Amino acid sequence: MGQQQVTGLTRSLSRRDFGRHAGAAATLAAAQAFAPFMFVGCRPTGVPAGRKPIRVGLLHSQTGTMAISETSLRDVELFAFERINATGGLLGRQIEAWGPDTKSRTDLYPKRAGELIDWGAAALFGCWTSSSRKAVLPVIEERDRLLFYPVQYEGNESSAHVVYGGMVPNQQVMPVIDWLSSPAGGSMKKIFLLGSDYVFPRTANFVAKKYMATKGLRPAGEMYLPLGYRDFGPVVGLIQASGADCVLSTINGDSNIGLFDSLAAARVDPAKLPVMSTSIAEDELRNLLPENVAGQLAASCYFQSLPTEENRRWVAHFRSEFGHDRVTGDPLEPQWGLVHFWREAVERAGSLDTEAVRAAMREGLTFAGPGGLVRLDPKTQHCTRYFRVGRIRTDRQFDIVHQSDAPIDPDPYPQIAFPGWSCDWTEGGITRGPEVSIDGDI
Secondary structure, three states: OOHHHHHHOOOOOOHHHHHHHHOHHHHHHHHHHOHHHOOOOOOOOOOOOOOOOEEEEEEEOOOOOOHHHHHHHHHHHHHHHHHHHHOOOEOOEOEEEEOOEOOOOOOHHHHHHHHHHHHOOOEEEEOOOHHHHHHHHHHHHHHOOEEEEOOOOOOOOOOOOEEEOOOOOOOOHHHHHHHHOOHHHOOOOOEEEEEEOOHHHHHHHHHHHHHHHHOOOOOOEEEEEOOOOOOOHHHHHHHHHOOOOEEEEEOOOOHHHHHHHHHHHOOOOOOOOOEEEOOOOHHHHOOOOHHHHOOOEEEEOOOOOOOOHHHHHHHHHHHHHHOOOOOOOOOHHHHHHHHHHHHHHHHHHOOOOHHHHHHHHOOOEEEEEOOEEEEEEOOOOEEOEOOEEEEEOOOOOEEEEEEOOOOEOOOOOOOOOOOOOEEEOOOOEEEOOOOOOOOOOO
16 A cells, blocks of 8 residues: 555544534535545444454445445445444454445456455455456455455355355346236236346346246347446337337446436336336435336335334434435345344454354354344355335335245355356355356356
8 A cells, every 4th residue: 555545544533533523514525535544443432442443344436337326335334333333342342444445446346455455454345246246256265354245146156255145136036027927016028138237237137037938938138238328318219119018127336327317218107118126226216316217116125115113223323324315225234234244253253263253154143134134044155135126206215015925045056047056155165067158248
């Protein structure tokens, strides 16, 4: 790290520090100004002064096309660590976090991961796109650190150095197709697959096509656009011409602004041609015009409008910390759970050692979070997840129109797409099947 960054490490900052010196109205502005060097670490009651803090690293884009999604994910991590500090810390020590900006550039993620480990991070939290996660994998595996990854993704992966909090296709994409093709979902038969051009959309749609085939369905069309793409007018025309009766969207980041602006400009009625998004949550809706998205659908494990007392308390605490205009959503809720899984595993292990923490996770962990009870599956290091469908309201929230009866167990390698592949980290790891060719360069 350069001299400027070393200087930036000499003082721990928190939103409460800013609030005391500049007032509550300036808190978030000040925090944003210090975004490349975000820290938490005010000494909590009961933690002795002078104890060396536990350092953790945050890998998030605070600028660029993915900042629309990742900034709030960073915030919920800081919120979780501050809450842990306020209740006594971890192993009698405070937690200190650093989140240098990855600028929506895949090539910066492994560099930032190395910087964070050099700084002394015991564990890393973050990444969003599968491209960024895969870029970080060699670094954490070589340097023996755990990455806690909260975003829904395509499966076809299981690393001993990653704890996966988001949904995999058997928890999201496959149930989406079941619901869309059911009477409750409109008995859709012609589904257009639209995605950003990177690993998650291409692989998720590979699974989707395999699963659709088991139901006698074929896609009405399939298209991928670069991250940051905005000119969706011609794309909307192609979708309409395809005869599709719905769109399954794996568009990510601020490309969603262009997609829904173009749908509205073409006067596409969501009641007749709905878009089911896998990567739209309440935070993204803050950047979209309500009249352009009302009536559209999203598939998720959590919505802020979930009517439980635990969720209401969590939302209220988050908004009191960051501002009453802020929202929760997926993957903020999964990452909240991952931070607490890490905390419990460290406490059980009595150590920050990666193998000791991993061994504690193999004992089986559960967490009653805002979205309901979640279990960390020791075999796959993935989480059980509810499947929920939400319809977007004019107030940028969701009406929950469907929910699975129970959390769905994770399967990173659904056999319809990856025959012979499986994972069990309690019994040696990955069992390899035949190599699978996925269309497109991923």
